[in-house]
Amino acid sequence: MVSAVVFDMDGTLTDTEHLWDVVRRGLAAAEGLPWPEAATRAMMGMSTQEWSIYLSEEVGLSGTPQDAARRTIEAMAAHHADGVELLPGAVPAVRRMAGSWPVGLASSSPRVLIDTGVHAMGLDGVFGATVSTEELNAGKPAPDVYLEVCRRLGADPQRSVAVEDAEAGIRSAHAAGLVVVAVPPHFNPPSAATLALAGAVLGALDDLTTDLVEHLMENR
Incomplete structure (x- = not known):
């Protein structure tokens, strides 16, 4: 589950x-x-x-x-x-996950930019919880933001999946107990040691499927 x-x-x-x-x-x-x-x-x-x-x-x-x-x-x-540039497959990936499970957002951006970004993506009301690290005591790689999102969603971190790109974010989600799906960027990609913490490393968000998420949870 x-x-x-x-x-x-x-x-x-x-x-x-x-x-x-x-x-x-x-x-x-x-x-x-x-x-x-x-x-x-x-x-x-x-x-x-x-x-x-x-x-x-x-x-x-x-x-x-x-x-x-x-x-x-x-x-x-x-x-x-001037407009928020989205990464390929971003909105479909969120909606695909939201069709099966509660979805949340754990971001280091301040609240004003989170709200602007969510609106620009046309995802108002899709996320059950959005949390900024500025609202907590510690940013990533501390686990606080992922634990707080899970708390607000009423979700078990050990049965949840995080989708991350960066070094600090991957370590944050892993420390919180979530299974991590990493989608490494070209800009300052994570180290090999950090990517090794992920349950899956994808080339694009189009590869984030419900089957993959279920498989990761079954085999954690």
């Missing part, structure tokens, strides 16, 4: 993961700051509170972490206003 299927958003459903990097690098460049080599990967999956502190303390953006968060989110919202 499958209890629920929980999706990540940025990089899994929406082709926006690289935009976060573009926006953050742009803020640093505007202040003449060099971009630390580890910064892009380090911030992937962090909550708003975590990455805004990183931008302030490690990258060196002027102002407070709250200022860094505001400027970043405003720039991302401007990109979203």
Whole structure:
């Protein structure tokens, strides 16, 4: 029995993961700051509170972490206003899963961008629960966001499946006890060690089928 299927958003459903990097690098460049080599990967999956502190303390953006968060989110919202680019098969995959089980969304994006993204995908009312890591104490790779989505769905994490793309997200879902389906991106793909934690690694969301999910749960 499958209890629920929980999706990540940025990089899994929406082709926006690289935009976060573009926006953050742009803020640093505007202040003449060099971009630390580890910064892009380090911030992937962090909550708003975590990455805004990183931008302030490690990258060196002027102002407070709250200022860094505001400027970043405003720039991302401007990109979203021009339209959210979806990854191939994203909406059909969500609807396919929702036809059989409760579905949720576990995202590192702030609430305003989650709501914008869900609406842009035409999936209002489809997700039984959507949670932002900014609403919790810790971002990915901590398990908090996946555990909270499952709690709100009334789902057993041990009987649930997560669909993720990135290093921190895969580790987050795995730590929460979900079976992970990884759909690795071209932008900063996960390490081989992290992909080894997944129950399945897919080339595209079109390959996410109900048969696959049932098979993974039967064989976990």
